[in-house]
Amino acid sequence: MQKDLELFIQLTQELLEHENRKGAVEAIPSNELFEKIDLELRDEPTLDEEFTNQLRKLILNTPRTATELFFNQLFGGRIGKAVLGDLLAVMLNNSMYTYKVAGPQVGVEKEIIRNVSNLCGYGDAGVGTIAPGGSMSNLMAMIMGRDKYDPKSRIDGVNSKMTLYTSENSHYSIPKNAAFIGIGRKQVRYVKSDDKGRMIPEELDRMINEDLEAGHSPFFVNSTAGTTVLGAFDPIPEISKICKKHNIWLHVDGAYCGSVIFSHKYRHLVDGLHLSDSFSVNAHKMLGTPLTCSIILTKHRDCIYTSFSNEADYLYQTDEDDFNLGKTSLQCGRRNDALKLWTLWKSVGTKGLEEIVDQQFHLADVARDYIKSNPNYTLYSFEDSVSICFNYKDIPAQTLCTKLYQEAKLVVGYGQFKGQEFIRLVTVNSTNKDEDILNFFEILETYAKEELQELQA
Numbered sequence: 329m330q331k332d333l334e335l336f337i338q339l340t341q342e343l344l345e346h347e348n349r350k351g352a353v354e355a356i357p358s359n360e361l362f363e364k365i366d367l368e369l370r371d372e373p374t375l376d377e378e379f380t381n382q383l384r385k386l387i388l389n390t391p392r393t394a395t396e397l398f399f400n401q402l403f404g405g406r407i408g409k410a411v412l413g414d415l416l417a418v419m420l421n422n423s424m425y426t427y428k429v430a431g432p433q434v435g436v437e438k439e440i441i442r443n444v445s446n447l448c449g450y451g452d453a454g455v456g457t458i459a460p461g462g463s464m465s466n467l468m469a470m471i472m473g474r475d476k477y478d479p480k481s482r483i484d485g486v487n488s489k490m491t492l493y494t495s496e497n498s499h500y501s502i503p504k505n506a507a508f509i510g511i512g513r514k515q516v517r518y519v520k521s522d523d524k525g526r527m528i529p530e531e532l533d534r535m536i537n538e539d540l541e542a543g544h545s546p547f548f549v550n551s552t553a554g555t556t557v558l559g560a561f562d563p564i565p566e567i568s569k570i571c572k573k574h575n576i577w578l579h580v581d582g583a584y585c586g587s588v589i590f591s592h593k594y595r596h597l598v599d600g601l602h603l604s605d606s607f608s609v610n611a612h613k614m615l616g617t618p619l620t621c622s623i624i625l626t627k628h629r630d631c632i633y634t635s636f637s638n639e640a641d642y643l644y645q646t647d648e649d650d651f652n653l654g655k656t657s658l659q660c661g662r663r664n665d666a667l668k669l670w671t672l673w674k675s676v677g678t679k680g681l682e683e684i685v686d687q688q689f690h691l692a693d694v695a696r697d698y699i700k701s702n703p704n705y706t707l708y709s710f711e712d713s714v715s716i717c718f719n720y721k722d723i724p725a726q727t728l729c730t731k732l733y734q735e736a737k738l739v740v741g742y743g744q745f746k747g748q749e750f751i752r753l754v755t756v757n758s759t760n761k762d763e764d765i766l767n768f769f770e771i772l773e774t775y776a777k778e779e780l781q782e783l784q785a
């Protein structure tokens with residue numbers, strides 16, 4: 329093990345040096361991958377030096393998500409204290425299902441759940457777990473909503489035409505999960521959004537009433553706190569009123585921007601969150617922990633146990649349910665995704681997490697101000713969002729993003745809203761500074777200038 333740890337330090341130091349020199353790697357075309365890097369697994373062992381060389385090549389050719397040139401998805405950057413926690417979790421290799429196996433690590437997760445529960449307004453009623461990502465958190469919420477609406481569905485399967493509602497801009501895990509749990513994709517209703525990408529509550533109410541009249545069974549509404557493309561926030565109080573009227577489970581999918589609960593300045597974006605039945609937030613997005621760390625909470629203790637606990641005498645042999653976290657989780661064996669958030673939170677405090685969140689909104693302001701002051705740009709996004717959507721001159725977003733990626737200039741993606749395609753810059757890397765954002769635009773403009781004719785063709 330000692331030798332492997334030394335190799336780890338050596339290789340990660342090389343990686344850091346390379347990242348400092350160049351924030352983006354030359355992309356290897358997928359059809360050349362297996363020629364360019366020796367990935368083949370053979371009968372014979374690969375010995376030390378050769379092994380190290382091949383591993384180095386693999387690492388140094390992998391996309392660099394931690395650098396100031398990566399803006400592609402809803403995560404990025406690297407925060408040392410969070411990485412430290414995750415590395416230790418790998419060394420300890422506990423499974424979070426029982427106190428017997430995870431010991432004090434159970435307390436680490438419980439303390440996170442307790443604090444997030446207070447911040448989101450569930451208080452002492454809040455219970456929850458850490459799921460393998462936001463899609464799975466949404467799955468857990470949907471299952472709880474189904475079982476609460478129709479307790480027999482757990483036993484007999486789904487027998488009625490159950491319907492669920494989500495905005496047309498919500499995450500694709502919603503229809504996938506509807507298929508997984510036997511509701512069916514056709515039973516998902518996409519509620520229209522307004523000109524800023526927020527669900528229109530009147531539309532929601534209308535669709536629910538229509539379904540009731542047609543003999544369907546509305547059971548679940550998914551409201552998004554930070555839609556995947558625009559970063560828009562659905563209005564929770566209005567949506568909650570409709571859900572209460574019809575006795576429907578309200579989930580708030582805060583995978584992307586639910587972390588605004590840490591910020592005094594921005595928590596108003598999720599006003600009414602305490603009215604929801606469940607809430608999820610990805611610490612690996614706005615809080616900057618390594619992938620994955622997704623927290624799912626509900627204020628209905630009975631629901632999470634009803635939907636997820638299962639007796640197993642070969643597993644639960646000591647302690648109470650409260651300390652045997654397997655009783656409320658999706659999986660059996662479960663890696664310790666809590667420790668990386670705990671090490672970060674413990675070291676910087678809740679105030680430090682607030683600064684991390686606020687910095688991302690600040691960087692978004694820097695980007696929007698730059699775009700607004702420059703007539704070569706068209707802005708499509710709105711205030712209070714860390715997704716900045718724009719186009720540069722009349723260059724198609726797709727062409728520009730793909731070229732920038734292939735030439736290792738920048739890694740950024742594109743998105744669509746109401747038929748318009750644009751570049752989507754996400755400022756979720758809180759370790760970035762103002763100049764990193766300005767540098768993004770400079771690189772983009774320099775490249776566009778050199779290649780303008782080809783790009784417009």
Ligand SMILES: *Cc1c(COP(=O)(O)O)cnc(C)c1O
Pocket residue numbers: 402460461462463464466498499501552554555556581582583584610620622
């Ligand atoms: C990212 C995202 C998800 C999915 O989270 P994963 O951890 O990638 O599975 C769900 N909903 C929203 C709004 C997201 O932005």
